[in-house]
Amino acid sequence: MKLKHRIAYYIFGLTLGFFLVAFIFNKRGQDFCYLPNCRVLKDFKTKGLTISKEAQAKINEKWVTMEDIKNSLENGNVDFSKSNKLNPGGGKIYVIETITAKNEPVIFEIINHTDRAILKDIKKQ
CATH class of the missing domain: 1.20.5 (Single alpha-helices involved in coiled-coils or other helix-helix interfaces)
Incomplete structure (x- = not known):
């Protein structure tokens, strides 16, 4: 042959x-989830997201919604140059950049602990 x-x-x-x-x-x-961005977002989704008082105040201002937060855990981009830094209160801080339903760029700061994830702050870009 x-x-x-x-x-x-x-x-x-x-x-x-x-x-x-x-x-x-x-x-x-x-599902195929072996890339770093996908693994970090999947980790947040499986742990569930607790919202801090600072983030809840931003949500109450109505420029960002809970649907935007859910979409960021599906389609957001983790900025690893600003992420994976130790938080003084424990855990590591991750920065997720995404776009809201109104096409406004926002940044979510999430503190990742071993057993939970906390949405620390929401910032406009």
């Missing part, structure tokens, strides 16, 4: 196997 036929069979088998595995794992509710 020629080399190019072997390579073609290999690529065909590899592609078929990939789709078979993707089809099986897709039914089980698995």
Whole structure:
């Protein structure tokens, strides 16, 4: 058998196997979340988010909503150059940059503890 036929069979088998595995794992509710941004946001979602008094005051001003916060945990971008710094009260501070439903850029500061996550502050950019 020629080399190019072997390579073609290999690529065909590899592609078929990939789709078979993707089809099986897709039914089980698995998702691809191995990148750092995705892992941090998934960690916040699984722990649940507690809102501090400072953040609640900003939410009460009505320029940011709870829906914006939920969307930021799905589609936000973690700024790792400003994140993963120790908080004086314990935990680490993470900075998430996102856009509200009104297309206004905002920054969420979240303190990540081992057992909980606290929305510390919300800032306009």
